[in-house]
Amino acid sequence: MAKEKPHVNIVFIGHVDHGKSTTIGRLLFDTANIPENIIKKFEEMGEKGKSFKFAWVMDRLKEERERGITIDVAHTKFETPHRYITIIDAPGHRDFVKNMITGASQADAAVLVVAATDGVMPQTKEHAFLARTLGINHIIVAINKMDMVNYDQKAFEKVKAQVEKLLKMLGYKDFPVIPISAWEGDNVVKKSDKMPWYNGPTLIEALDQIPPEPPKPTDKPLRIPIQDVYSIKGVGTVPVGRVETGVLRVGDVVIFEPASTIFHKPIQGEVKSIEMHHEPLQEAYPGDNIGFNVRGVGKNDIKRGDVAGHTNNPPTVVRPKDTFKAQIIVLNHPTAITVGYTPPVLHAHTTQVAVRFEQLLAKLDPRTGNVVEENPQFIKTGDSAIVILRPTKAMVIEPVKEIPQLGRFAIRDMGQTVAAGMVISIQKAE
Numbered sequence: 001m002a003k004e005k006p007h008v009n010i011v012f013i014g015h016v017d018h019g020k021s022t023t024i025g026r027l028l029f030d031t032a033n034i035p036e037n038i039i040k041k042f043e044e045m046g047e048k049g050k051s052f053k054f055a056w057v058m059d060r061l062k063e064e065r066e067r068g069i070t071i072d073v074a075h076t077k078f079e080t081p082h083r084y085i086t087i088i089d090a091p092g093h094r095d096f097v098k099n100m101i102t103g104a105s106q107a108d109a110a111v112l113v114v115a116a117t118d119g120v121m122p123q124t125k126e127h128a129f130l131a132r133t134l135g136i137n138h139i140i141v142a143i144n145k146m147d148m149v150n151y152d153q154k155a156f157e158k159v160k161a162q163v164e165k166l167l168k169m170l171g172y173k174d175f176p177v178i179p180i181s182a183w184e185g186d187n188v189v190k191k192s193d194k195m196p197w198y199n200g201p202t203l204i205e206a207l208d209q210i211p212p213e214p215p216k217p218t219d220k221p222l223r224i225p226i227q228d229v230y231s232i233k234g235v236g237t238v239p240v241g242r243v244e245t246g247v248l249r250v251g252d253v254v255i256f257e258p259a260s261t262i263f264h265k266p267i268q269g270e271v272k273s274i275e276m277h278h279e280p281l282q283e284a285y286p287g288d289n290i291g292f293n294v295r296g297v298g299k300n301d302i303k304r305g306d307v308a309g310h311t312n313n314p315p316t317v318v319r320p321k322d323t324f325k326a327q328i329i330v331l332n333h334p335t336a337i338t339v340g341y342t343p344p345v346l347h348a349h350t351t352q353v354a355v356r357f358e359q360l361l362a363k364l365d366p367r368t369g370n371v372v373e374e375n376p377q378f379i380k381t382g383d384s385a386i387v388i389l390r391p392t393k394a395m396v397i398e399p400v401k402e403i404p405q406l407g408r409f410a411i412r413d414m415g416q417t418v419a420a421g422m423v424i425s426i427q428k429a430e
């Protein structure tokens with residue numbers, strides 16, 4: 001496998017039906033990563049199959065195919081001349097934003113797909129906001145379905161302006177905006193001859209130019225948030241996740257938290273094997289999506305949301321008797337947040353835990369960070385604040401200064417993202 005090429009994880013995000021899965025299917029098809037007979041087979045599977053022949057490359061669940069939407073994240077690998085890429089397809093439907101968060105938490109870069117027919121829609125905004133919150137610094141915009149607007153430059157410019165406004169507000173700079181038709185294959189892999197007015201990169205060229213990641217946080221403590229746990233014949237229990245920080249080597253002793261706290265005994269053992277995309281590795285680095293087997297750790301000992309770390313520097317656990325201080329921005333709340341607001345669900349790395357607002361310490365000016373009010377009675381949409389939160393269950397979270405990858409979170413309630421934030425410090429009860 002091309003270990004010499006930089007490895008990047010790219011999540012495809014955007015509003016439901018704007019063509020994320022179709023774009024990925026088209027990318028794989030036009031690079032001969034998907035044989036023609038598979039697409040043909042989908043076409044012959046009735047009306048849905050015809051319309052979703054490219055999307056079904058990624059949408060493999062029965063319910064996804066029946067409903068014509070993506071529900072859970074799916075991964076695929078892919079190579080460009082200069083990059084080794086893991087593509088993560090996220091669902092756009094508002095009911096599955098929590099799965100989108102899991103996908104985005106594993107990504108270094110995002111492709112924001114916006115249909116030219118629709119423009120910026122609610123989950124275009126929500127996904128872009130979450131991508132920013134989860135620390136995705138590089139973004140590529142694909143304005144899709146250009147075939148449905150007759151490849152018209154004016155239609156493209158209109159949507160481009162909407163997206164630019166949104167992304168600039170979130171602090172993104174210098175992102176390509178590419179007019180594509182995933183369905184017809186324009187500007188995905190092949191340069192389109194229907195849009196002579198466009199002379200920027202194709203989508204695959206833009207993917208190939210994603211800046212190599214900043215120096216890898218290999219000097220930080222090891223943290224691997226677990227995404228899934230499998231039981232594999234002949235191997236045993238295989239937790240799967242992305243190495244966020246540190247280095248994992250075969251032979252290391254690792255511990256899982258908060259599993260160890262919850263079971264009141266160390267859930268730990270020696271790493272027997274590591275693999276990535278079905279190939280064995282001796283060591284894994286930040287950005288690697290791996291499966292690994294740990295001696296003595298069973299399938300029921302651990303689950304999604306646990307974090308693996310070395311026993312000499314284990315993941316930080318916050319229990320219901322502890323609290324943490326955080327800075328948040330309220331994105332969307334119908335009324336106002338007051339002390340006692342509970343139980344909105346906090347999403348961080350791969351975990352989800354209900355939290356209670358214990359104290360509102362200060363309201364800040366979102367532009368300068370200066371305190372504008374001490375101990376406010378309430379905070380509302382648009383406000384930035386310093387708050388104290390208490391989890392209802394033990395969870396792993398880290399101060400953003402120490403491990404940024406595990407210090408950012410989103411808070412969701414009533415089917416929408418209420419706030420996003422970062423952990424300043426943790427207060428242990430004893």
Ligand SMILES: Nc1nc2c(ncn2[C@@H]2O[C@H](COP(=O)(O)OP(=O)(O)OP(=O)(O)O)[C@@H](O)[C@H]2O)c(=O)[nH]1
Nearest residue numbers: 016017018019020021022069070092145181182183
């Ligand atoms: N005409 C046209 N149709 C497209 C294009 N891209 C996608 N579609 C159609 O739009 C519908 C939705 O496509 P998907 O790829 O499933 O959209 P998605 O963004 O993955 O949707 P979710 O994952 O459910 O959020 C399908 O019927 C596609 O065939 C395009 O470029 N042109």
Ligand SMILES: [Mg+2]
Nearest residue numbers: 020021069070
């Ligand atoms: Mg999809």
